Amino acid sequence: MIELTSASATAFVAQAVSVFDVGDGFVVPLLLKLVFILAMFFVVPILGGYLEHKVMGRMQDRRGPVEAGPFGSLQLVADGIKFIQKEDVIPRAADPWVFAMAPGVALVPVLLVLLVIPIGPGVFALDLELGLFYALAISSISTLGILMGGWASANKFSLLGGLRAAGQLIAYELPLILAAAAVALQAGTLSLVGIVEAQATFLIPGTDINLWYLFPQLLGFGIFFLAAMAELARPPFDMPIADSELVFGYMTEYTGIKFAMFLLTEYAGMIVMGGLIAVLYLGGWQLLPGVPLPGCEGAGGIFDCGWQGQLLGVAVTLGKMMLIVFLFVWARVTYPRLREDQLQRMAWLVLVPLALLNLAVITVAKVVF
Amino acid sequence: MSGVLARRDRALTPEETEELLRDRLGEAAVVGSVVEYGVFTLRIAQEHWLEAARRCRDEPLLAYDLFDNLFAVDMREEGFDVVTVLYSTSTGNRLVLRTRCAGGREAPTCPSISDVYRGANWMERETWDMFGIEFEGHPGLAPRILTVENFEGWPLRKDFHLVSRGVKPWPGVKEPAELDEDGNVIERVPRIGDAPGPYELDKVIAEQAKLANPVPEPVTAEGGNVEELAQDADLASDSGQVLTSADEQAAEEAEAQASDVAADVAGAQAQDLEQTAKDKAEQRRREQAEARRRKAEERAADADDAGAAPDQEGNA
């Protein structure tokens, strides 16, 4: 197993080239990567949002959006245009600078995380050695933006929402990182591309059956999924927003484009978390465990692909992201909201010990096999 | 279910209840009793009101534990009655206690039973809000619970008239209460609470409206600010306010004068279409308007005209 890992590591170094690195120039790849990131940032969340609208609608015995665009697919675009047109209100008692900066501080980290998430063979902007570490570190900056918004609004509901968000995000950061650490430990690398590759080449000890990390780390997956839901403040963990208690939490005083930025943060956050889960547990762009993509040769059949393989790989990753979004939506439609203290208790008394246990088990297994 | 009705057989009859309360509170406490339409009502002397409520709750044979209702009834010249309805979940009996407030119509007071029943707190606040009955011993009747904080008057008293009837008379010949079955007018000595006829009501409403929204004194043309007058006239003609007869004449005069002046001012500004329409009504205005149209290009001439107009008005 250890030999296998080191062998795959060498293979990985050969593969860590982005498809956007065309030629030797600096400008063209940079522009291509920017276009890629922005497309990921604006298009995929809309896809996720549309999925949420439609799935929620069907689950609730209604149709969801139908008017804007074919089958209502442009509803979120229409919403975005509406938000841009709305008046940008800053409450008189608010701290105007902090108030105005907060949505940006919440939004930009999500954008930055997209830099390192690979969605296909070679389809990524950047392959950092510390990719996973970078993603988790950067994404926790969003909390600051939410706290800023809650405090600067000069509104009691906002303040309560901001404080709840801060408490909740700090509490769930820990199980999230511990669960991710177990994955990094098993893969032997922090690079997200490397983790995908490690999954494609991971065999059950003693056999030649390829498996994703979802199966050996089912517990870790559960922890990561719950923690991700809490990080994103999605129902049933949406206490920072809690519309029946806190009106709209830290977003209460926001209007127009700033409100839209907070909303985009949520949807893009779902995509980022979906991407992370796909990469960490669901084998990235691997279609099925042990099944190589057509036209791909390297490392378990997911590298060195032609354009067909690359396209298919992107489609597979997006599909897995949407699956995760679907699970998020399903939970939202089904469950009422937890109470703040129940949420904290769950984080510190249930998830953190379980995550530690998971980490310990993986460590032992890693040493033994 | 049987638990609820178990003691139903042991429930006291109205006579027994009355007897028990007379025994506990003294003969003078119970002024009278009546059973009508299956509702048993006990009249309690006001000084025994609190004690009666407490007895009804605590006496094991009565055990009126569910506080149902508390309100007042306007009794015309005699003042106000305070009524409370109690119910016993164990015996299934219902009891109505009724007392006459001390202080007549001017300063009605009644002891509070909010210490005995928690629910009486808001009910008494509501009764104070609606009738102005002071409940002695209540933790705090103010602020007004249902009406707005600065509301004046006691709306459920019969001498407080429904304003909407003044604004829009009842869509019938007469108030319903004034006709008998055959459509003949019933001759009655007016009492408190009788619906007043349309004209009397108009007067009452006008009085109330004048108190609530005092009409500002109209400024006379002499020495008055021309533009202010014009604005006042516009307001009066646009807002459709119902002016009371007392002020009507003065207001009309003011309006007439003001609109004259306003027309001139508007003429000086050479714009307002509405004003030109008014001009057509009077010959003098029309001449001025034609003159204005001829001089439309010459701003200086306009200014002269404006300067002249108020003087003319003053001379007239």
Next chain:
Amino acid sequence: MSELSTRERIHPGTAPGEDYHLEIVGEGDFATADMTLSIGPAHPATHGVFRIVLEMDGERVRSARPVIGYMHRGFEKLAEYRDYRQIMALVNRHDWLSGFSNELGVALAVEQLMEFEVPDRAQWIRMLMAEWNRVLNHLMFVGSFALELGAITPMFYAFREREDIQHMMEAATGGRLHFTYNQVGGVKIDLPKGFLRTSAELTTITRKRLVDYRDLILGNEIFQARTKGVGALPTDVALSFGVTGPTLQATGLPEDSRVTEPYLKYGEIDVPVPVGENGDAFDRFFCLLGRIEASLDIIDQVLDHIGPGPVNSKLPKMVKAPEGATYVRTENPLGQLGYWLESDGGRTPWRLKMRTPSFSNVQAIPYLLEGVLVPDAVAVLGSVFFVVGDIDR
């Protein structure tokens, strides 16, 4: 630092005239004060214009003060200016979710004063409509309570059922909220053809879907964690406040006017009354669902009993109640509704006092809110079922 400047520091931008009583805890830079949080009048949790002022220490409520009256429409005064027939259209508006049950109380009171005999079929129809109205009302609260706890889906399901029922009732009465179907001496017109069959079908469908609600809400772990032991109301306190309806039944007392003081034909049939144990939010919701089922049972029994006959009786040209007073108490969906009707012999009531269940129920809210957290406060507000129009009248 003077108290005034502390107040301004802590409550920037608050309106003048608000009555704070600040309790400063600690000294120097660490001094803190309670926060006054005004929930409402326009807040999602108050479903209507109802305001509740919370004195809070962090997220814990120290005391609560409901402020009502934003929707006072003066129905008691208006009723004194309308004759008995016109009152019907007035009284079905105070609790807009139970229009028919509201009318019913007045109709019964006037008939009692006039000593009017109502035909049998009219009485059965009234029961049928009253029970359907109760189902409508309770379904609304099933949805809204779940919504307040953050579950969005039950609202849509509840409205699906409500739509069917409203559609059926509209066929008979012409109204969807304000039915104005009662009149003194019976009901306005007879039921349309097929109404009884549709009723029977809808009871089956609704009963089947109730299972979904039980699974989706009552069986939900988060729902149980949020509501069990929250806002427990002891029976004696509830009675002292005059709390009735599902909120009282949740405390374990099967007090229901339909059983203890039967009106109409309730005495002839079996009325199931669900009861809770602890009087907490969970039990209140349990009783609410139980009451829907009870109503469906009653509807089935009514369908067995209802026979042909006249549905109203000829009234005199002028409806006049003789001098006297009566008190009629009916089991409204939210609790017991009482009408004190006092007549001086004229065409209009001398005094019509409405004892509305919401008014009494809401009084208990400050008692329930002391010491709970804000999320629990919302659970309490949602589970002490009230309609704002019913509080303010």
